[in-house]
Amino acid sequence: MYQTTLAPVNDLSQLALRLSTIGNVIIYLLIALGFIYIIWNIVQYFIKGKEGDESRHEAGMHIFWGIVGLAIIFSIWGLVNILIQTFGTSTTNLPNIPSADFVNSNSLQQGGVNGQSNNGGGGLFSGGVNVGVTVGN
Numbered sequence: 001m002y003q004t005t006l007a008p009v010n011d012l013s014q015l016a017l018r019l020s021t022i023g024n025v026i027i028y029l030l031i032a033l034g035f036i037y038i039i040w041n042i043v044q045y046f047i048k049g050k051e052g053d054e055s056r057h058e059a060g061m062h063i064f065w066g067i068v069g070l071a072i073i074f075s076i077w078g079l080v081n082i083l084i085q086t087f088g089t090s091t092t093n094l095p096n097i098p099s100a101d102f103v104n105s106n107s108l109q110q111g112g113v114n115g116q117s118n119n120g121g122g123g124l125f126s127g128g129v130n131v132g133v134t135v136g137n
Contacts, residue, residue, distance in 0.1 A: 030073055038066040 009015045041062040048056035 027073065027077060031070065034066055034070045034073065038063055038070070041066060 006018075007014075009018055041059050045056060045059040045063060048059055050056070
């Protein structure tokens with residue numbers, strides 16, 4: 001059901017993906033902690049003494065700074081997403097780059113380009129032209 005071990009990092013793109021996943025988890029935790037902090041201080045604000053009480057004023061300042069902290073987290077998160085969309089660094093927007101698949105025998109047995117059948121049947125050197133090239137995934 002769940003993966004119990006982390007896959008090894010083999011290249012720079014996998015490292016970047018791993019670091020971005022860890023960063024996303026940290027951001028979600030910071031947002032959750034900030035929200036809990038604000039709620040806790042709202043409860044403390046109403047529980048504390050009268051309006052002129054110093055502890056009530058302190059709880060009010062904690063609420064204020066908690067909201068400012070969440071605003072900073074959300075604004076930085078938004079700016080990072082704007083930069084990702086602007087410069088096209090998202091992993092979902094990768095261009096399809098043609099690649100020669102000489103190792104995978106399935107593409108050679110299916111024949112043609114992208115698994116399309118050619119006139120000579122399947123396999124390399126079996127009649128028609130079979131270049132064994134796959135495009136994309």
